Amino acid sequence: DAGVIQSPRHEVTEMGQEVTLRCKPISGHNSLFWYRQTMMRGLELLIYFNNNVPIDDSGMPEDRFSAKMPNASFSTLKIQPSEPRDSAVYFCASSFVGGGGAQETQYFGPGTRLLVL
């Protein structure tokens, strides 16, 4: 199994530009999570999907952030327009959640290191 795949691995962009991060979860997993990690705030959950449906987006910082999961094998996190304070490592993780909410481990992708100048 290839694990969770994220692209790009690194992104450097200028303030105001649109940034799109991509994630392919592990095949068979039914939940997908987007996290942001910074030194100051640690690992923050931005949004998660279950069976391609957004369940909780309370961690999304503001309207500049949006996420989609058009099918079970692909998700995007978009920032438009980007700002320097968005610089962080963005992780995608997937897991399988069984009946009753029993969750197996979350498998994290390698992350996208975003720098907004």
Add this chain to the structure above:
Amino acid sequence: GQQVMQIPQYQHVQEGEDFTTYCNSSTTLSNIQWYKQRPGGHPVFLIQLVKSGEVKKQKRLTFQFGEAKKNSSLHITATQTTDVGTYFCADQQGGSEKLVFGKGTKLTVNP
């Protein structure tokens, strides 16, 4: 919302010394998961604790869940340089797929 507090934030040890990180919550924890993140890497699952008072071991690592399910700990015996990284605890909020992560304990080991 629920907060999971982790202490210490940083720990520096000499190789061979023991290390412990603690995870605490003011509310009852559901299921605790522990993750390790190597420098420049991504979090990797170590173990899950579900039952009150549960103790699990992985070689030199011992994981414990408090009797009241309000705290958990990870203890490493005789640290090695390969133990370097940040250790996170995370609680699965009851009935939810969501994990709430602590801020992590960053461990450095001096050879």
